[in-house]
Amino acid sequence: MASSEISLEAVPSVSDIPAEDWNACANPRPNPDSLEGLDTLASPNAAGNSCADPRVGYNPFVSHAFFSAIEASGSATARTGWGPRHLLAKIDGKIAGIVPCYLKSHSQGEYVFDRGWADAYERAGGRYYPKLQASVPFTPATGPRLLIRDGVDMDLVGTALASGLVALCGATKASSVHVTFAREAEQKFLAEHEFLQRTDQQFHWHNEGYGSFEDFLATLNSRHRKAIKRERREALAAGVTIHWLTGSDITEEAWDAFFEFYMETGSRKWGRPYLTRSFFSLIGESMAKDVLLVMAKRDGRWIAGAINFIGSHTLFGRNWGAVEHHPFLHFEVCYYQAIDFAIRHRLKTVEAGAQGEHKIARGYLPQTTYSAHYIADPGLRHAIADYLKRERAYVMEAGRELTEAGPFRKPADDA
Secondary structure, eight states: OOGGGEEEEEESOGGGSOHHHHHHHHSOOOOGGGOTTTTOSSOGGGSSSSOOOOOSSOOGGGSHHHHHHHHHTTSSSGGGTEEEOEEEEEETTEEEEEEOOEEESSOOSOSSOOHHHHHHHHHTTOOOOSEEEESOTTOOOOOOSSEEOTTSOHHHHHHHHHHHHHHHHHHTTOSEEEEEEEOHHHHHHHHTTTOEEEEEEEEEEEOOSOSSHHHHHTTBOHHHHHHHHHHHHHHTTTTOEEEEEEGGGOOHHHHHHHHHHHHHHHHHHHSSOSOOHHHHHHHHHHOGGGEEEEEEEETTEEEEEEEEEEOSSEEEEEEEEESSOOTTHHHIIIIIHHHHHHHHTTOSEEEOOSOOGGGGGGTOEEEEEEEEEEESSHHHHHHHHHHHHHHHHHHHHHHHHHHHTSSBOOGGGGO
């Protein structure tokens, strides 16, 4: 098939793309005969620089429902600095690939920080904004970014999408394109198309086939095991109870309470929280089965909570908030309850969001994250490329050191 048979188009709203076409590209059904190893980041033939295979199980963040909620709620719109420019690749008029993409007037809500690049470029007389952001807004979770329909030539469509991003950068007069929280193989693929490679790290918990939370604790050294037990006791000492809400259990009253938590904590952390109240109602209507609210109650009143999204193999922790503050309640609601849920539901991984070396002591170990960046200006591109080379080396070494300092038992502990 010749590449000339592929046409490219950018649309200003996810509502312009039929849900069945979007989901066929974003979350194609995995092969039921190859469920083992679905958490690998690339297909077996992606060991080199071929395009990543996205068929690794269901990821709620790339679903049409999630993007629809985040745009229809007014959370990610041109008014908030997130102007949708979703890139489509079509073969004979049929959508074969999609890149969720936004034209941005700032660098907020991304979790891969480039404000230093913007400041340096603008001091030198350049214009960094607008820029193009290929990502899930406000969501630091790894997932496919080159969404490709099952049954098409993945490298062919991937190449068209990569070239299309560069062309869209020029057409919108953007300074750059940033593909963030991509899979490693997608990053390598984009590196073959003039994109620079960047790495960072998060802290993820991995399920080693535990039958219970106690089984997990048994793998930790004595000091950390005792500390976690103490934290869990003290978190609930004031009469706090913990509740898991999912599906139809999540009522508008629960959303009201959670939104209050979100606004209170988000205002302190970010100044202006990103998500609107209607966003939570919309996901409650369209994807409640993919949501886990871990809620804390005291004296008959909701006092704290964390929202998680449920994938085929991963529990994604997102936002937390509280209107009462109790020792270690944050750790209990966000980290320990997530581990407990993952064990009970046989999920392989808990991703607990961005940053936070304090997660290491609670069993969450460093995990490399990947992004790819196209910089239009050659001078800025050269300077950033040099910086990223040094940054990648630092991230690799920091990950190694932090892993070695983890809480898990070592052979010497048994001596």
